[in-house]
Amino acid sequence: MGGWAITIHGGAGVDPNLPMERQEQAKAVLGRCLEIGIAALRSGAAAVDVAELVVRELETDPVFNSGRGSALTALGTVEMEASIMDGRHRRIGAVSGLSTVKNPVSLARLVMDKSPHSYLAFSGAEDFARAQGVETVDNSYFITEENVGMLKLAKEANSILFDYRVPLENTCGTSAGSVVTMDSGMQMNGLPISIYAPETVGCAVVDSQGWCAAATSTGGLMNKMTGRIGDSPLIGAGTYACNLCAVSCTGEGEAIIRGTLARDVAALMEYKGLGLQEAVDYVINERLDEGKAGLIAVSNRGEVAYGFNTIGMFRGSATENGFMEVGIWE
Amino acid sequence: MGWAIALHGGAGDIPLSLPLERRVPREATLRRCLSLGIAALKANQPPLDVVELVVRELENCPHFNAGRGSVLTTNGTVEMEACIMDGNTKSCGAVSGVSTVVNPISLARLVMEKTPHIYLGFDGAEAFAREQCVETVETGHFITQENVERLRQAKEANRVQIDYTQPSHGDTPPQPTSADNGDSQIGTVGCVAVDGKGNLAAATSTGGLVNKMVGRIGDTPVIGAGTYANTFCAVSATGKGEFIIRATVARDVAALMEYKGLSMKEAAAYVINSVPKCHAGLVAVSANGEVAMPFNTKGMFRACATEDGYSEIGIWDTEVEHNFIDLKS
Numbered sequence: 001m002g003g004w005a006i007t008i009h010g011g012a013g014v015d016p017n018l019p020m021e022r023q024e025q026a027k028a029v030l031g032r033c034l035e036i037g038i039a040a041l042r043s044g045a046a047a048v049d050v051a052e053l054v055v056r057e058l059e060t061d062p063v064f065n066s067g068r069g070s071a072l073t074a075l076g077t078v079e080m081e082a083s084i085m086d087g088r089h090r091r092i093g094a095v096s097g098l099s100t101v102k103n104p105v106s107l108a109r110l111v112m113d114k115s116p117h118s119y120l121a122f123s124g125a126e127d128f129a130r131a132q133g134v135e136t137v138d139n140s141y142f143i144t145e146e147n148v149g150m151l152k153l154a155k156e157a158n159s160i161l162f163d164y165r166v167p168l169e170n171t172c173g174t175s176a177g178s179v180v181t182m183d184s185g186m187q188m189n190g191l192p193i194s195i196y197a198p199e200t201v202g203c204a205v206v207d208s209q210g211w212c213a214a215a216t217s218t219g220g221l222m223n224k225m226t227g228r229i230g231d232s233p234l235i236g237a238g239t240y241a242c243n244l245c246a247v248s249c250t251g252e253g254e255a256i257i258r259g260t261l262a263r264d265v266a267a268l269m270e271y272k273g274l275g276l277q278e279a280v281d282y283v284i285n286e287r288l289d290e291g292k293a294g295l296i297a298v299s300n301r302g303e304v305a306y307g308f309n310t311i312g313m314f315r316g317s318a319t320e321n322g323f324m325e326v327g328i329w330e
Numbered sequence: 331m332g333w334a335i336a337l338h339g340g341a342g343d344i345p346l347s348l349p350l351e352r353r354v355p356r357e358a359t360l361r362r363c364l365s366l367g368i369a370a371l372k373a374n375q376p377p378l379d380v381v382e383l384v385v386r387e388l389e390n391c392p393h394f395n396a397g398r399g400s401v402l403t404t405n406g407t408v409e410m411e412a413c414i415m416d417g418n419t420k421s422c423g424a425v426s427g428v429s430t431v432v433n434p435i436s437l438a439r440l441v442m443e444k445t446p447h448i449y450l451g452f453d454g455a456e457a458f459a460r461e462q463c464v465e466t467v468e469t470g471h472f473i474t475q476e477n478v479e480r481l482r483q484a485k486e487a488n489r490v491q492i493d494y495t496q497p498s499h500g501d502t503p504p505q506p507t508s509a510d511n512g513d514s515q516i517g518t519v520g521c522v523a524v525d526g527k528g529n530l531a532a533a534t535s536t537g538g539l540v541n542k543m544v545g546r547i548g549d550t551p552v553i554g555a556g557t558y559a560n561t562f563c564a565v566s567a568t569g570k571g572e573f574i575i576r577a578t579v580a581r582d583v584a585a586l587m588e589y590k591g592l593s594m595k596e597a598a599a600y601v602i603n604s605v606p607k608c609h610a611g612l613v614a615v616s617a618n619g620e621v622a623m624p625f626n627t628k629g630m631f632r633a634c635a636t637e638d639g640y641s642e643i644g645i646w647d648t649e650v651e652h653n654f655i656d657l658k659s
Contacts, residue, residue: 085576090576090577091576092572092575092576094547096451096547097451097452115543116543116572117539117542117543117546117547117548117571117572118571118572118575118576119546119547119548119552119575120543120545120546120547121426121427121451121452121545121546121547122427122451122452122453122545123452123544123545124543124544124545124546125545127544127545128543128545224447225445225447225450225454225458226453226454226457227450227451227452227453227454227455227457227458228447228449228450228454229424229426229447229448229449229450229451230447230449234449234552234553234554235552235555235575235576235578236552236553236554236555236575236578236581237553237554240578253448254446254447254448257422257448257449257553257554258420258421258422258448258553259420260553260554260558260578260581260585263554263578263581263582263585264581264585267578267581267582267585267589268589271585271586271589271590272589272590289420
């Protein structure tokens with residue numbers, strides 16, 4: 001038994017020009033959430049409870065793209081999704097298309113614990129939230145001023161990228177000003193990296209009993225079609241946990257779904273006998289094709305691992321033997 | 331090597347005493363859809379087109395739980411879901427919560443080909459259907475009298491269970507009553523195909539679970555759970571959705587071949603054995619034209635054919651109609 005371990009992320013694919021102040025702000029949130037998880041683990045909390053608790057904190061903070069601060073659909077609304085998996089008995093809960101639930105991950109937990117199903121979406125999920133009496137707020141609570149501006153830029157960039165196929169820097173110099181600087185031409189999900197909202201959040205935990213759990217929550221993709229479901233709520237894609245490990249992914253959702261990224265980390269350990277970091281490296285190198293993504297993982301032996309093929313991933317991890325790290329770049 | 335095709339119309343607790351009026355039309359549909367798929371493969375249609383074509387036909391048959399004939403939610407409405415995946419490119423498309431689209435599988439194909447996304451649900455999926463001008467109908471088209479009756483019985487069974495069998499039933503799902511002949515929870519449809527060059531595709535479509543909560547998503551549209559295809563194999567699963575999702579059934583058949591070196595038959599059997607008894611079945615074809623159709627339920631409506639002339643249509647373990655017919659003519 002290797003003791004407890006926890007790892008968290010706030011999204012992969014970070015603008016290399018992200019102002020230092022924003023970087024420090026993100027690191028502070030990651031550090032604070034990590035401390036909350038560490039304290040819970042020290043007091044003997046179960047992995048699944050810690051994963052939910054930490055993701056709730058990440059959702060509640062507007063810095064990342066989940067809960068308050070979620071990315072906006074093409075219509076300017078918020079549609080949040082989340083999932084949670086307890087490696088103990090492989091229990092699962094997931095939600096999509098939430099527009100008023102303050103903490104989507106906790107509704108996913110209730111789907112797991114209190115419904116006969118494992119995945120509820122849109123109005124049915126909202127009805128369930130009301131039946132369970134979880135905290136709901138007006139949709140506007142989730143919409144930040146910054147994201148309204150980002151949606152506008154995303155729509156401009158999209159029309160440029162998809163309609164005219166001309167380099168962004170030649171056409172939007174005046175309208176987008178200093179925000180859209182396409183010096184590297186870097187893109188994620190068809191958006192310039194400066195507009196792409198990477199900050200899905202997730203947490204993977206192993207408790208002192210060796211049980212693993214993972215949870216992921218997101219507002220999805222900036223300027224997404226209404227009704228779009230990404231990888232975060234999909235068990236095996238964005239989230240997975242079993243008796244060997246727990247995994248939470250982030251990045252280009254479509255690539256993560258095609259690569260069944262989270263399950264494949266576990267499958268490589270189970271079926272090919274790889275170690276945790278080996279399995280993580282393999283899926284990042286072999287399972288993403290052209291896609292850009294990152295993931296965090298823990299093993300039942302108390303190891304932590306991460307991998308990403310993007311520029312940067314907001315992340316943090318800690319283990320029982322005193323190791324603690326918060327980082328953004330490679 | 332050679333082409334192969336397999337299809338299913340759901341796995342579950344199908345009683346051997348299934349009345350003829352429920353059995354005959356389903357067998358006839360399986361036979362007809364199999365012939366359709368065989369003809370398309372012989373005409374060198376791409377497997378992706380073949381699985382879509384076959385699943386459309388299965389959706390149109392009111393005796394299976396997909397498209398017309400979909401089972402009803404607790405509100406008496408229809409919420410269909412479907413998923414399609416191409417093995418070579420791993421391109422995929424999925425829809426959930428569709429209530430007016432005649433052929434959900436074709437909408438899933440459009441999501442794959444005409445949007446930057448993979449998966450659209452509920453109002454957004456319906457709006458996309460209208461934008462793409464796919465055939466839509468009043469939701470009443472999908473609702474059969476038989477399913478209205480199934481919902482009534484499921485609700486009754488539920489109520490009885492909640493009212494009179496309190497002590498130990500917190501987690502037990504409602505059991506079908508004897509009156510509904512035990513086949514109310516099944517009938518998801520799916521098809522997998524491979525051509526002579528080893529190109530693979532899978533498609534699955536369903537109305538979900540009788541008396542399901544509004545908004546419930548099952549395994550069918552979840553890539554890796556109910557549906558998966560890559561360059562090794564194509565898989566479509568059916569059964570108790572919640573168990574299929576947590577076991578990532580479809581992806582695991584492929585992963586066992588890829589990472590553990592199992593043959594497809596071994597991989598498919600391994601995965602079905604790992605799911606609790608009476609919960610799942612699947613159909614699969616491999617790149618070199620093998621077929622597997624394991625299930626751990628009492629039965630699974632299924633059919634398959636391969637280029638060398640083998641074909642099979644079956645429901646239970648014991649009563650399989652084997653045919654060795656010359657398809658090469």
